[in-house]
Amino acid sequence: MSELSHERRRFQRIAFDASTQLSQGERHWSMQLHDLSLKGLLLECPADWDADPEQPLLARIELDPATTVTMQVVLTHRQNQQLGFVCRAIDLESISHLRRLIELNLGDEALLERELAALGEA
DSSP states (O other): OOOHHHHHSSSSOEEEOOOEEEETTTTTEEEEEEEEEEEEEEHHHOOTTTOOOOOEEEEEEEETTTEEEEEHHHHHHHEEEEEEEEEEEEOOOHHHHOOOOOOOHHHHHHHHHHHHHHHHHH
């Protein structure tokens, strides 16, 4: 089993529509968020996508006007005009917002705790 498919099984992805921007150096893209998890996100590939796949990017996901999740991500796969990213770094405030979003969508605190434990193992 590949590492990517193993992560898909371990981390519940939440379908969510939010304003999302990716940046890499001086380049910036506004993108459509497909889903996210504690470990990464899936975005629709914009027509002007020209990022260096070997370099990390900064993702900013606006959950509401006052709440933003910011994480450093790395491209892991591209398929059917979708780009999959794994989170490499996230600040404490952002992970708190993301945890709350996942908790509300899962509706099962025990499942959330299992995912958080798996995150520590990843």
